[in-house]
Amino acid sequence: MHVERKDDIRILTLEIDHLDSGNYTAFKSDFEELAGDAKRVVMDIQSLKFVDSAGLGSILSVLRALGERGGSLKIAGVTRPVEQLFTLVRLPRIIDMYPTVHDAVRAYQQ
Amino acid sequence: MGVTTYALLLAFAAYGGFRAIAYSDVSGAAELAVAGLAATLLERDDRRMKAALALVTAGLLAVAAARVPSSIPAVIAASVLAFGFRERTREGNSEALREVTDNVREAFFILSADFSTVLYASPAFVGIWHRTGSDLGSSGADWRSTIHPLDRARMEYACEQAAADEEPLDEEFRVIRPDETERWVWVRAFPIRDADGAVRRNAGIAEDVTSRKEAEIELAIARDQEMSIGARIQKRLLLEEPDISTPGFEIGALSLPSQRIDGDFYNFFSFEPNTVDLLIGDVMGKGIPAALVGAGAKSTFLKAKVNLLLGSRSSIPKPVDIVREAHHHLVEELIGLENFLTLHYLRLDGRTRELQFVDCGNTPLVLYRSRTDSCWTIKGSNVPLGFLRNEQYEQFGVPLDPGDLLLCYSDGITEAENPDEGPFGEDRLLHFVRAHHGSAPVDLVQSLTEVLQTYVGGAGFRDDVTAVAVRVTGFAGESAGSTHTFAATFAELGSLRGFVRHEISRAYPSLSAPELEDSLVLAANEIFSNIVEHGAGNAEGIPVEISTRGDTMYLQMQYNGEEFDWVGHRNPEIEKMEERGYGMYIIEQLADSVVYCRDQRGANVVWLSKKIGVPSLQ
Numbered sequence: 001m002h003v004e005r006k007d008d009i010r011i012l013t014l015e016i017d018h019l020d021s022g023n024y025t026a027f028k029s030d031f032e033e034l035a036g037d038a039k040r041v042v043m044d045i046q047s048l049k050f051v052d053s054a055g056l057g058s059i060l061s062v063l064r065a066l067g068e069r070g071g072s073l074k075i076a077g078v079t080r081p082v083e084q085l086f087t088l089v090r091l092p093r094i095i096d097m098y099p100t101v102h103d104a105v106r107a108y109q110q
Numbered sequence: 111m112g113v114t115t116y117a118l119l120l121a122f123a124a125y126g127g128f129r130a131i132a133y134s135d136v137s138g139a140a141e142l143a144v145a146g147l148a149a150t151l152l153e154r155d156d157r158r159m160k161a162a163l164a165l166v167t168a169g170l171l172a173v174a175a176a177r178v179p180s181s182i183p184a185v186i187a188a189s190v191l192a193f194g195f196r197e198r199t200r201e202g203n204s205e206a207l208r209e210v211t212d213n214v215r216e217a218f219f220i221l222s223a224d225f226s227t228v229l230y231a232s233p234a235f236v237g238i239w240h241r242t243g244s245d246l247g248s249s250g251a252d253w254r255s256t257i258h259p260l261d262r263a264r265m266e267y268a269c270e271q272a273a274a275d276e277e278p279l280d281e282e283f284r285v286i287r288p289d290e291t292e293r294w295v296w297v298r299a300f301p302i303r304d305a306d307g308a309v310r311r312n313a314g315i316a317e318d319v320t321s322r323k324e325a326e327i328e329l330a331i332a333r334d335q336e337m338s339i340g341a342r343i344q345k346r347l348l349l350e351e352p353d354i355s356t357p358g359f360e361i362g363a364l365s366l367p368s369q370r371i372d373g374d375f376y377n378f379f380s381f382e383p384n385t386v387d388l389l390i391g392d393v394m395g396k397g398i399p400a401a402l403v404g405a406g407a408k409s410t411f412l413k414a415k416v417n418l419l420l421g422s423r424s425s426i427p428k429p430v431d432i433v434r435e436a437h438h439h440l441v442e443e444l445i446g447l448e449n450f451l452t453l454h455y456l457r458l459d460g461r462t463r464e465l466q467f468v469d470c471g472n473t474p475l476v477l478y479r480s481r482t483d484s485c486w487t488i489k490g491s492n493v494p495l496g497f498l499r500n501e502q503y504e505q506f507g508v509p510l511d512p513g514d515l516l517l518c519y520s521d522g523i524t525e526a527e528n529p530d531e532g533p534f535g536e537d538r539l540l541h542f543v544r545a546h547h548g549s550a551p552v553d554l555v556q557s558l559t560e561v562l563q564t565y566v567g568g569a570g571f572r573d574d575v576t577a578v579a580v581r582v583t584g585f586a587g588e589s590a591g592s593t594h595t596f597a598a599t600f601a602e603l604g605s606l607r608g609f610v611r612h613e614i615s616r617a618y619p620s621l622s623a624p625e626l627e628d629s630l631v632l633a634a635n636e637i638f639s640n641i642v643e644h645g646a647g648n649a650e651g652i653p654v655e656i657s658t659r660g661d662t663m664y665l666q667m668q669y670n671g672e673e674f675d676w677v678g679h680r681n682p683e684i685e686k687m688e689e690r691g692y693g694m695y696i697i698e699q700l701a702d703s704v705v706y707c708r709d710q711r712g713a714n715v716v717w718l719s720k721k722i723g724v725p726s727l728q
Contacts, residue, residue, distance in 0.1 A: 018603075018604065018607075020600070020603050020604075020635065020639070021600040021603060021639045021642070021643075022600035022601050022603050022604070050607065050631070050632075050635075052603075052632065052635050052636060052639060052693075052696075053636055053639070053690075053692035053693035053696055054639065054693075056692055057689035057690055057692065058689075060684075060687045060688070060689045061689050063687060064687045064689075067687075080624065080625075080628070081624075081628040081631075081632075084625060084628055084629070084632070085632060085696070088696060088699055088700075089681075089682075089684055089692055089695070089696070090684050091684060093684060093685060094684055094685060094687065
């Protein structure tokens with residue numbers, strides 16, 4: 001995972017192709033470390049080709065932590081297999097999703 | 111004798127005494143004697159009062175005699191009259207008793223201590239026995255010779271027991287009158303003891319209960335007729351010989367009715383040559399009502415099949431659609447009748463070796479699997495028909511292999527009771543099936559009923575015993591499928607996903623449905639994760655098998671661990687950001703069916719099925 005800053009927006013780019021029971025704890029700690037105290041976060045998950053229920057739980061966990069300190073999360077680059085899971089559990093109801101990082105950043109700026 | 115009478119007699123005696131003493135009146139002395147003696151001699155339990163009266167009367171008489179010597183003869187005559195009055199009163203009592211005994215339906219009697227001799231019998235005996243008490247008592251023969259030969263031994267034994275135990279006798283039996291007609295008599299006799307507590311004789315009453323007994327016998331005959339009608343309904347309408355000519359399967363079915371019919375039924379139906387549909391059910395309740403509900407349900411299912419077949423014209427209706435259609439027609443009737451039925455609707459496909467089934471609260475299916483030589487129970491999750499108007503019945507699928515054996519049974523089997531051992535139970539049934547899996551199904555069900563008959567002994571079955579066995583024919587090596595064993599760690603998830611994708615592309619090379627593939631991969635991943643998290647004792651790994659049956663892909667995982675509920679999970683509320691609980695929901699949403707079963711040794715199997723829509727190459 002690597003991080004970029006654009007104004008006060010922190011952009012975290014995942015470099016793994018799956019988020020499952022085997023690696024979700026590493027994802028959570030990486031996210032918390034790189035997001036720091038940012039209030040506005042974009043997570044680029046274009047590399048992710050597979051997410052399972054544990055991976056989904058970890059995304060909900062970081063979202064909740066952000067929300068508790070007044071922050072928000074936007075997700076960019078959802079691939080087809082991942083979108084299938086997100087739709088199944090109705091994740092778009094609580095997280096804004098964008099085709100690209102650029103779209104997500106622009107949404108924050110408007 | 112009331113206190114008022116005593117007071118009057120005393121007053122009369124005092125007045126007579128007063129006249130005799132004061133006026134030397136002879137008739138007064140006589141009146142004193144009559145009244146006083148009558149009062150002292152009358153039946154009365156209060157001895158002190160009688161003694162006081164006697165003293166007063168004697169004193170008055172002595173004074174009267176001294177004053178009026180000429181009254182002595184009158185006093186003697188009056189005393190005689192008083193004694194006469196007492197005797198008349200006694201006779202009056204006997205008369206009253208006779209009136210009672212002559213006019214009540216029950217006959218009074220006194221029997222000897224050993225019950226053999228009639229010492230006294232009231233006139234009502236004549237009305238019952240057409241013999242007088244003295245006939246019975248003086249004949250010299252035992253009065254019990256008048257008892258019907260079929261009841262005599264029982265009565266003699268009952269008398270012996272009552273005499274030995276010095277207990278009351280309470281029996282019903284038939285007596286034969288001199289004109290050879292029969293009457294039913296109900297006799298109750300109670301021991302009469304002397305001052306030492308020994309039984310001296312038995313007193314009792316006898317009642318003619320012929321009318322009631324005849325009504326009871328008529329009722330019993332009517333019940334027998336009902337049973338016989340129920341048995342005929344069951345045989346003709348509820349049960350039938352299975353069609354054993356279905357390729358790919360051998361079928362055996364048997365039903366033994368219990369003492370009262372309880373509406374077990376089964377039906378075999380073939381939509382096409384390679385498949386057989388089996389409907390096996392059990393109606394709540396017993397007797398003709400249960401048999402009629404069973405017959406009605408069976409015909410409703412037939413109507414549902416015909417309706418759906420006529421409606422579609424292209425393909426045969428799915429089991430779940432047939433159950434839903436039948437449920438739609440039956441549920442209001444069943445709720446109105448406050449009845450319900452449990453059943454299984456099974457479709458066996460001999461070409462693909464696949465079992466599709468819908469469970470409606472029925473007993474679990476027993477599945478013997480030849481490859482692992484193990485016996486499993488498959489419990490359903492739907493409720494019985496007639497419970498809920500809006501129940502959404504679901505269909506499940508299980509792949510079968512040659513040599514596998516499936517047993518559907520009614521709860522009359524597992525609940526068959528041995529007085530010492532308790533119910534036959536599921537464990538014994540699984541052992542039996544495992545031991546007899548090689549038998550032809552017709553022999554297997556026959557042996558099972560024989561084992562059960564031996565188990566229950568003379569007690570007989572309380573519920574109908576119904577069993578249908580189906581064996582998959584063919585050679586054991588014919589099954590197509592790939593198995594790979596994965597270590598029980600989350601690190602294996604990536605390899606598992608690769609295996610599933612590889613097997614899909616191998617079985618369906620021309621499949622162009624990435625979402626379908628992704629669904630299977632995700633569902634397999636979730637099942638494996640769950641097993642790694644909740645299973646125990648899986649150091650040897652978790653075998654994962656993928657096989658195809660026609661256009662359906664089956665994924666099977668076997669593992670050790672506690673029983674786990676794989677179905678019926680709610681969707682977690684995403685708005686509340688619940689972090690756990692999505693796995694089971696995802697599996698249920700993505701799979702066509704998830705079947706879980708468990709064997710006696712604590713091993714578990716989960717089958718996931720997914721219809722691919724095109725036939726596999728395998």
